[in-house]
Amino acid sequence: MQYVFGVDLGGTTVKLGLFTTEGELVDKWEIPTRKDFDGKYILPDIADSVLAKMDEKQITKADVAGLGIGAPGPVNEEGTIFGAANLGWGTLNINEALSSLTGLNVKAGNDANVAALGEMWKGGGQGYKNLVAVTLGTGVGGGIIVEGNLLAGATGAGGEIGHIHVEDNETEVCGCGNRGCLEQYTSATGIVRLAKRMLASTDEPSVLRSTEISAKTVFDAVKDGDVLANKIAEQFGEYLGKGLASVACVVNPEIFVIGGGVSKAGTVLFDYIEDNYKEYVFRGCREAKFALATLGNDAGIYGAAKLAL
Amino acid sequence: MQYVFGVDLGGTTVKLGLFTTEGELVDKWEIPTRKDFDGKYILPDIADSVLAKMDEKQITKADVAGLGIGAPGPVNEEGTIFGAANLGWGTLNINEALSSLTGLNVKAGNDANVAALGEMWKGGGQGYKNLVAVTLGTGVGGGIIVEGNLLAGATGAGGEIGHIHVEDNETEVCGCGNRGCLEQYTSATGIVRLAKRMLASTDEPSVLRSTEISAKTVFDAVKDGDVLANKIAEQFGEYLGKGLASVACVVNPEIFVIGGGVSKAGTVLFDYIEDNYKEYVFRGCREAKFALATLGNDAGIYGAAKLAL
Numbered sequence: 001m002q003y004v005f006g007v008d009l010g011g012t013t014v015k016l017g018l019f020t021t022e023g024e025l026v027d028k029w030e031i032p033t034r035k036d037f038d039g040k041y042i043l044p045d046i047a048d049s050v051l052a053k054m055d056e057k058q059i060t061k062a063d064v065a066g067l068g069i070g071a072p073g074p075v076n077e078e079g080t081i082f083g084a085a086n087l088g089w090g091t092l093n094i095n096e097a098l099s100s101l102t103g104l105n106v107k108a109g110n111d112a113n114v115a116a117l118g119e120m121w122k123g124g125g126q127g128y129k130n131l132v133a134v135t136l137g138t139g140v141g142g143g144i145i146v147e148g149n150l151l152a153g154a155t156g157a158g159g160e161i162g163h164i165h166v167e168d169n170e171t172e173v174c175g176c177g178n179r180g181c182l183e184q185y186t187s188a189t190g191i192v193r194l195a196k197r198m199l200a201s202t203d204e205p206s207v208l209r210s211t212e213i214s215a216k217t218v219f220d221a222v223k224d225g226d227v228l229a230n231k232i233a234e235q236f237g238e239y240l241g242k243g244l245a246s247v248a249c250v251v252n253p254e255i256f257v258i259g260g261g262v263s264k265a266g267t268v269l270f271d272y273i274e275d276n277y278k279e280y281v282f283r284g285c286r287e288a289k290f291a292l293a294t295l296g297n298d299a300g301i302y303g304a305a306k307l308a309l
Numbered sequence: 310m311q312y313v314f315g316v317d318l319g320g321t322t323v324k325l326g327l328f329t330t331e332g333e334l335v336d337k338w339e340i341p342t343r344k345d346f347d348g349k350y351i352l353p354d355i356a357d358s359v360l361a362k363m364d365e366k367q368i369t370k371a372d373v374a375g376l377g378i379g380a381p382g383p384v385n386e387e388g389t390i391f392g393a394a395n396l397g398w399g400t401l402n403i404n405e406a407l408s409s410l411t412g413l414n415v416k417a418g419n420d421a422n423v424a425a426l427g428e429m430w431k432g433g434g435q436g437y438k439n440l441v442a443v444t445l446g447t448g449v450g451g452g453i454i455v456e457g458n459l460l461a462g463a464t465g466a467g468g469e470i471g472h473i474h475v476e477d478n479e480t481e482v483c484g485c486g487n488r489g490c491l492e493q494y495t496s497a498t499g500i501v502r503l504a505k506r507m508l509a510s511t512d513e514p515s516v517l518r519s520t521e522i523s524a525k526t527v528f529d530a531v532k533d534g535d536v537l538a539n540k541i542a543e544q545f546g547e548y549l550g551k552g553l554a555s556v557a558c559v560v561n562p563e564i565f566v567i568g569g570g571v572s573k574a575g576t577v578l579f580d581y582i583e584d585n586y587k588e589y590v591f592r593g594c595r596e597a598k599f600a601l602a603t604l605g606n607d608a609g610i611y612g613a614a615k616l617a618l
Contacts (some may be wrong), residue, residue, distance in 0.1 A: 019399065030316040056604040074593050077456055082593075086368065103436070119391060122577070126428060140557075144559060144560070145418075146455060146460055147386055147458075149456075151455055151560060152561075153561025153562075153594075154402075154439040154562055154597070155440065155559060155561060155593050155594065155596070156593070157557075157558075157561040157593030157594050158556045158558065158559070158560055158561040159561075160591045160593065160594070161558055161559060162560070163558050163590075164554075164555045164558045164559075165551055165554060165555060165589045166478070173400060173580040176591055176592060177592065178588075178589065178591075242474055245473075245474060246473045246474060246559075247554045247559050248466075249331035249466075249469045249470055249471075249473045250451075250453060250468065250470060250473075250474050250555075250556050250560060251453070251462060251467055251557040251560065252460075252461075252462025252463050252464060252465070252466040252467040252468075252469070253462075253463055277488050278485065279487075280474045281472075281484055282466055282468065282469045282472035282487075283485060284383050284391075284464050284465070284466030285462075285463075285464065285466050285469070288463070289462070
């Protein structure tokens with residue numbers, strides 16, 4: 001039996017998984033992310049935890065095909081992370097550093113990209129090898145898989161689809177410093193912005209006037225037939241459909257896998273995305289499928305394991 | 310000495326090149342593209358020409374590493390072309406068909422994508438492995454190279470960047486059936502449209518009022534300091550910069566290589582593209598370089614040869 005480790009390095013906790021090389025999850029656990037002293041203990045802590053697990057399970061280095069790790073920052077094809085502010089890290093080659101600490105073959109990637117690989121391997125994108133994962137959370141992240149391989153990009157910024165420009169008339173600034181980014185309309189916070197603007201622009205009644213506005217309450221209202229919520233969802237869908245159409249004109253995927261907190265609304269999202277996607281996209285890309293992500297918070301460890309194989 | 314053939318299949322002529330595997334062009338020639346009988350003679354003609362050249366040069370099959378071919382239609386990773394209207398072809402696996410006719414290893418790709426590979430190998434993108442080639446011709450084509458490999462896409466529509474949506478307020482229809490495609494503003498014909506609209510919208514003097522409008526005359530006027538031509542170039546640059554910024558948010562290239570007829574204007578184009586690109590793109594992609602394509606009409610045979618290696 002061959003094993004592989006998948007590590008999802010976050011700002012608060014590190015999630016770790018031990019898998020068979022076929023993708024069966026044998027064990028998973030967490031350790032805290034120690035950010036003191038510019039994060040210098042983070043990789044040693046991970047190495048100690050992995051080696052302890054091998055000891056516990058009586059697994060030798062010869063039994064381990066590799067260790068993959070997703071990190072919260074831009075990581076290039078060679079495993080170099082170009083800074084991770086919330087870990088205290090500057091530029092660092094994770095492959096080399098963690099390999100020398102563990103004696104294992106290490107392969108690092110950006111966390112959002114790695115999660116995409118997880119969804120391809122064992123999640124909503126199973127059976128596909130040209131896939132775009134879209135994470136609609138606090139921001140909008142993306143991960144691009146081409147012929148089964150992660151697209152890291154020259155500086156680790158491959159798949160940063162949340163910052164595709166989709167609106168020329170935006171006055172507010174995105175977190176990235178630009179104006180009119182996809183993320184400003186289709187993240188959880190973006191949907192709240194759309195909702196507040198819509199509510200302010202009209203006197204139409206809506207259940208949203210008497211509840212806290214969130215992506216969840218907006219889509220709950222949509223499901224309850226609220227007319228104004230439906231208009232907000234249409235705006236959301238037009239921006240996302242238009243943005244994903246641009247993505248498709250570049251990488252022509254078989255499938256988009258939609259995850260993140262907003263995706264908890266379920267397949268109702270597709271009612272708003274797909275028609276707009278088809279309207280804006282090049283006809284050769286019109287048949288791309290849409291699916292929901294299924295691995296939730298485990299996508300990172302699954303994808304990291306797959307990355308190492 | 311090992312050889313490789315590169316074939317650029319066009320609607321009127323087939324260009325063929327014999328290269329060493331190091332990329333030295335040994336010989337190049339052309340044959341007509343026989344489109345009668347649904348193009349059934351096209352591949353046999355190519356096979357005959359290649360086998361005759363091997364005979365002439367006393368090259369055996371063992372001396373030939375492979376044969377690459379770029380075709381004018383969507384070609385997927387496996388060499389299947391999904392129809393080529395101007396050849397009379399339906400869906401066809403070129404790899405298999407041409408391999409059985411020649412006894413050589415054959416690898417087919419879309420012609421624009423293959424030209425990108427040529428520019429990476431021996432043209433304006435030498436030394437880079439994450440590259441986007443942009444062809445500003447009658448239309449706008451693209452080719453995406455990721456880690457040295459061509460991105461074909463699920464249905465061969467990878468790199469169709471001319472159909473990225475960049476303008477919400479367009480009333481005219483693009484050749485693809487959509488409205489507001491990048492191609493409508495930045496192809497040779499797109500620049501003419503921009504120029505005619507600009508001239509109609511104002512009484513400002515311009516040398517363009519007394520000459521035939523083309524991409525060439527517009528950029529010649531720009532170089533001569535014509536104020537109105539400069540405004541047209543600014544519009545062109547804003548659309549192209551914005552579109553390429555979207556491309557970069559997906560694939561994060563090291564370099565954009567600009568070719569096609571419009572690129573004959575030279576590096577003056579970059580004065581209009583780069584500032585807009587930097588304004589719209591995600592900051593992690595801001596350092597991408599811009600270069601001119603250098604292989605001209607030979608990009609196809611170079612890229613096809615490289616594809617086969």
